[in-house]
Amino acid sequence: MLRLFNTLSRTKEDFIPIEPGKVKMYCCGPTVYNYQHIGNFRTFIFEDLLLRVLTYNEYKVKYIMNITDVGHLVSDSDEGEDKMEKSAKLLGKSIMEIAEYYTGVFKKDSELLNIISPEVFCKATDYIQEQIDLIVCLEKNGFTYPTSDGVYFDTSKFPGYGKLARLDIEGLKEGARIEFSAEKKNITDFALWKFSPENEKRQLEWESPWGKGFPGWHIECSAMSKALLGNHIDIHCGGIDHIPIHHTNEIAQSEACSGEKFVNYWLHCEFLDFGNEKMSKSTGKFITLSTLSGNGYSPMDYRYFLLTAHYRKKQKFSYEALEGARSGIKNLKNKISNLKNSFSESESENPGLSDEYKTRFTDKINDDLNMPEAVAVMWDMLKDENLSSKQKLILVSDFDRIFGLGLDKTEEKMVTLVPDEIYDLIEKRKEAKKSRDFKAADEIRELIKSKGFEIKDTKEGVEINTI
RNA sequence: GGCGUGGUACCCAAGUGGCUUAAGGGGAAAGUCUGCAAAACUUUUAUUCGACAGUUCGAAUCUGUCCCACGCCUCCA
Structure with missing residues (x-):
């Protein structure tokens, strides 16, 4: 029996799929405004391991991962710039180019790490209509309200909001380190749709029933999960940082529209602990797979x-x-x-x-x-x-x-592709050893080493390896 | 300021009431082998689990206090 730790219950539960033998799984993928660092990949590898374990247990897994290429703001409090727009501006490129470039690097790195690709990589910009439809649904069900900068989700209308994260709403208010928008009715309310700024042309913007703009970050996952897997899925995973805001909001949106339970098992991967060497994308100081390669x-x-290390523990x-x-x-x-x-x-x-x-x-x-x-x-x-x-x-x-x-x-020890020159040297060394001229023998061994081959004397004879 | 997680040997790390007088990997040390190396193999390497109290027949595992580190509430997987 497969047991998984469910963030909802904070306990290990027996895994029972909705449909016997089949698993619907959605994992939050990267926002492609920059390189993914090795901490990001800890989560992606965890998801890969989960997929492999499910497959090992003979489940047929429908596995989706999103690529965020719009709407993820610099701040989760619905303020600040869109990460994609910011990155594009900084590099003087189009968002499309930025997204394609970093998506490419992400896929390449994933491949190098032997991460099995999901069945579908879905891009947020390919599902704008589905996102608008979902917001319309929420509007119809009475969960939204407009502000001067967008359409917001009223979290007070959703019973049990914050259950996943066990949020202490009062505590949040007390502990808030930043002022939240005066137009928000509740501190936890979040943007479903943001209007384009009046003074500036965005690269990516769409018409909607509420005005020209772009979707909020959280809505993409709800919309794409619904579109590709249906209202009710088995597993949703991501990094532990997504618990309090992103996944909490996904649950609220999805369930407020469908009236059904959204996800049965929520799984989250802990962070990699870098000690004093903080991983910060904003400062550009972070370790990628290429950094590691560069260090050998x-x-x-x-x-x-x-x-x-276990995925739920800091490493x-x-x-x-x-x-x-x-x-x-x-x-x-x-x-x-x-x-x-x-x-x-x-x-x-x-x-x-x-x-x-x-x-x-x-x-x-x-x-x-x-x-x-x-x-x-x-x-x-x-x-x-x-x-x-x-x-x-x-x-x-x-x-x-x-x-x-x-x-x-892993190959058998190969002795092919060794140049004749090396065989000659080995022969010479053999002679030297025979005449007990170990000094010469050792020198020849060094010479061979300088030519890129390492030799070991074994009972069966000389073993040759490339260095 | 609010909320939370964790501190296990030199490093990474498993174990969360008796099976453990604490897995596994790396490192280090010793030995076997070898002309020497290398490889391989064998052995050793925490009576102790941040500190101090307490609960219990019994604790690394439960409770309390303290110390320390880290995470989230700001961007981050």
């Missing part, structure tokens, strides 16, 4: 790093910790490579033991995606002397359906 770390090093990022992950996955691949070398069809089987590990592994991943323990099960398995190489390889390959580390691609 591969996307899989980072993916393995993330697997060693401390440091290059020291990442270095540990890099060594870890290197050793892991080495081990698999050695297994492939020692693989033999005639090895004795111990299916019982194999099942035991498979069960242990499944229990861990089905316990709210406990990847750290699942990784530990893999290591235990690899160290178990009672399993054959063949069994270990089969299990590793099976486990990697979840981990997504590309362990299957």
Whole structure:
């Protein structure tokens, strides 16, 4: 039985889909006004793991992710500029160009991280009519009111507003650090539609029953989820920061229109903890996948790093910790490579033991995606002397359906593509060793190393690896 | 100021009342092997879980106080 931690109840619940065997899942994707940093990718990898676990449990998953290319304001209090417009202005490009560029980088990075693509990437600008329709629905149901700058959702009209985040509305008022618009009836009210500013032409704006403008940020997810998955879905996920505002508002909008429950399971990924090195997109100081590559770390090093912590706990990022992950996955691949070398069809089987590990592994991943323990099960398995190489390889390959580390691609030790020159040197070194001229032998080894090959003396002879 | 989360070895991190006198990975140390390396393998590496009280037959796990870090309420996954 798959169990998932539901933010709504703050407990782990048995996962029961609306329709047996099928799962409808929507995840909040990126706002494509800038690069995604590695913290953003922690959430996307968590969502990828969730998808893989669902698939592993033989659910057929309809998985949608949005691309926000309009309406996400610099401030969630419905003030300030549209992030996309701001970025376009800054770079002197059109919004379309900006959106395409950053969407492209996002998809490329996702691919490098072995993140499985959703069935559909939906762009907010492709669903403007659906968003307008939803606002019309809310208007009809009496949940909206106009102000001088837009159409707002009256949160006081929606019973149970803030339930997901367990918001303390009175406390919010007391603790408010910024003044909220005088025209808002309640501090938690939010914009459904914003009017274009009078003094300035926006790149993106649309006609609507209320006037020319653009949709509020939250409405896109409600509208696209409804359009592609229907009123009632199984899972909705995103970063933990979305709980108090974005997802809270999505629930209010969606349910106020449909009258149905919107989402059964809300899942949220914790932040990566950068210590003093704050990730701030506004200051432009943040670590991306390319930053990591520039420092010599591969996307899989980072993916393995993330697997060693649980998604609902903060994980401390440091290059020291990442270095540990890099060594870890290197050793892991080495081990698999050695297994492939020692693989033999005639090895004795111990299916019982194999099942035991498979069960242990499944229990861990089905316990709210406990990847750290699942990784530990893999290591235990690899160290178990009672399993054959063949069994270990089969299990590793099976486990990697979840981990997504590309362990299957781990090659056998290859001795091809080595230039003759190297073979000649190895031959010379062999001679030197024979005549016990170890100084010369060591020098030749260094020479070979300087040419990009590392040699190791083993019982079977000389092993050659590229550096 | 309001709300919340967390502090487990050198680093990352699991475990949330007895199965644990605390998984797993990295690092470090010792050993086997080797001319030496490297690799591989073996062993060691927290009597202790931020501090102090308390509840309990029994706590890292529950309660209280304090210290510290972080997050949200402003942009952020």
